[in-house]
Amino acid sequence: MTRCQWRETQVSTWIDLSGGFVAEQTWFSGSASVGGQACVEVMVAPDGIRVRDSKDTTRTCLRISAACWIHFRHAIADGKL
Numbered sequence: 001m002t003r004c005q006w007r008e009t010q011v012s013t014w015i016d017l018s019g020g021f022v023a024e025q026t027w028f029s030g031s032a033s034v035g036g037q038a039c040v041e042v043m044v045a046p047d048g049i050r051v052r053d054s055k056d057t058t059r060t061c062l063r064i065s066a067a068c069w070i071h072f073r074h075a076i077a078d079g080k081l
Helices: 066-077
Strands: 005-017 022-032 038-043 046-055 062-064
Touching: 046 066, 062 066
Parallel strands: none
Antiparallel strands: 005 022, 022 038, 038 046, 046 062
């Protein structure tokens, strides 16, 4: 399996309404994503990871804890997914 390299795709302002802070965050897409076909973008947030559809970035993103993201990445690397 080829290792994926992440590249910056967009810098945007992210507002956490529950915590009351505004921060500039960077979204990344994988090097395997070409031409916007079935791709996701990932952002590291203060409380975990955000994942969104790269074709429609206005839709709600999926919130994942850092621990779950690490487990997910290890499962892929180990060939379990």
